[in-house]
Amino acid sequence: MDYTQFERTAANIRTGIIKAVHNAGSGHPGGSLSAADLVTALYFKEMNIDPKNPKMEGRDKFILSKGHAAPAQYAALAERGYFPKEDILQLRKLGSPFQGHPNMKKVPGIEMSTGSLGQGFSVAGGMAMANKLDQNPGRIYVLLGDGELQEGLVWEAAMSAAHYNLDNLTAIVDWNGLQIDGKNEDVMTVTPVDEKFRAFGWNVISIDGHDFAQIFDAFDQARACKGKPTVILAKTHKGKGVSFMEDQAGWHGKAPDEEQTRQAVEELGGEW
Numbered sequence: 511m512d513y514t515q516f517e518r519t520a521a522n523i524r525t526g527i528i529k530a531v532h533n534a535g536s537g538h539p540g541g542s543l544s545a546a547d548l549v550t551a552l553y554f555k556e557m558n559i560d561p562k563n564p565k566m567e568g569r570d571k572f573i574l575s576k577g578h579a580a581p582a583q584y585a586a587l588a589e590r591g592y593f594p595k596e597d598i599l600q601l602r603k604l605g606s607p608f609q610g611h612p613n614m615k616k617v618p619g620i621e622m623s624t625g626s627l628g629q630g631f632s633v634a635g636g637m638a639m640a641n642k643l644d645q646n647p648g649r650i651y652v653l654l655g656d657g658e659l660q661e662g663l664v665w666e667a668a669m670s671a672a673h674y675n676l677d678n679l680t681a682i683v684d685w686n687g688l689q690i691d692g693k694n695e696d697v698m699t700v701t702p703v704d705e706k707f708r709a710f711g712w713n714v715i716s717i718d719g720h721d722f723a724q725i726f727d728a729f730d731q732a733r734a735c736k737g738k739p740t741v742i743l744a745k746t747h748k749g750k751g752v753s754f755m756e757d758q759a760g761w762h763g764k765a766p767d768e769e770q771t772r773q774a775v776e777e778l779g780g781e782w
Contacts, residue, residue, distance in 0.1 A: 513722040518779075519589060520550040524751045525780030526585030526598055532771040534602035537610065540761040541655060542582035544686040544719070544746040549586040551725045552651055561591040564618045570648050571621040571637060575630025576655035576684065577611040578763070583620070584608055592619040627655070628663030631681065635671045638679035638739070649733070653682045657689030659700040665710070671739045672711030679739040680732040681712075684719065686748040688759040707741045719744025751778055 523546045531537035549572075553559070557570040574583045581601060588595040600606035607616035611625035621637075624630035634652035641648055658664060671679055683703065691697050704714045713735045717724040725744070732740035748762070749755025752774040755766075766774060775782045 511723070511726075516547075516550055516554060516722050519554055520546045521751065521778045522780070523550060523582065523585040523589055525775055525778045526588060526595060527581040528752065528766065528771055528774045528778070529780075530581050530584065530598045530601040530608075531765045532768070533599045535765050536602055536763075537581055537765055538578040538763050539581070539752075539766065540688070540748040540755060540758070540763075541576060541684065541686065542579045542585075543750045543752060543755065544748045545576075545579050545582045545653060545684045546585075546750065547720050547722065548653060548682055548684065548725065548744055548746075549582050551722060551729070553586045553590045555726065556729045557651065558648070559590075559619075561587075561619070564592065568646060568648050571634075571650050573622045573630045573634045573637070573650070573652040574612055574624055575634070575652050576627065576658055577624035577630065579653075579655070579684075580608075580610060580612050583612060584617070587617070587619040590619075593617075627658040628661035628667070630654075631658075631664055632667040632670075634679060634681070635667045635674075635676060638671065638676040639674055641678055642674070642676065648678075650679045651682065652679070653684060655689070656683055656685045656687065656694055656700055656703070657697070659683070659703060660694075660698045665706075668707065668710045668712065675737050676739045677736050680729070681739065681741040683741060683743050684746055685743055686746045686757075688748045688757070688762065690759070690762045692759050703743055707743075711738055713738050713740040714743065715740060716743045717745070719746035720750060753777060
């Protein structure tokens with residue numbers, strides 16, 4: 511498979527992230543950029559969705575549990591055709607539907623309002639259980655941050671999903687190693703994540719979260735796994751695609767100025 515188009519789409523999404531956060535003067539670029547390849551794979555190949563009919567019966571659903579990375583989801587939805595791309599420049603503006611965290615009541619394609627870490631993961635488990643009860647073929651995908659794994663709620667949800675054999679649930683951990691206060695290992699060690707999820711009864715797949723071949727193969731494996739939920743541990747780089755942001759915790763929640771934005775957009779091959 512030729513992944514060039516997916517790489518171009520991911521670059522467009524990253525450009526949208528940078529422009530939106532710059533225009534807002536605030537936001538979370540680092541963790542949005544690290545997740546761009548993952549959301550590209552979901553919205554442009556993996557998920558059964560229809561931008562013209564966001565509430566389609568039997569659709570797959572994506573929950574952004576790390577809700578502060580909303581710019582990544584907004585940019586992906588815009589690129590996929592849910593609304594005009596220029597709309598996301600309203601990010602964080604007073605009265606805008608594009609809030610700092612996703613709001614399911616205001617933006618088409620948003621399946622759950624998130625923000626408080628761990629809650630999106632729990633809701634995803636509930637959605638997966640509901641689909642099982644309703645014999646709904648739709649799959650549930652949920653993206654978590656690695657720092658989010660420090661929340662106790664995450665492990666309650668993990669235990670529940672395995673107990674109820676939710677093989678229609680796929681969790682993806684955007685493992686960029688950094689959080690707002692620095693390295694995960696310095697703030698609160700979360701490793702060994704793979705062994706923890708296996709102990710909780712999950713199918714565990716570890717990949718490079720910027721390699722589309724590995725991402726798509728992991729989704730194939732997740733769909734083929736029966737009787738237990740799957741978690742994909744995706745090793746990523748915070749700020750991916752922008753040289754001065756990569757692997758820098760300081761870009762967790764800071765907007766680039768005009769000169770930095772221009773440089774970032776140029777590096778991503780976008781138009782300023």
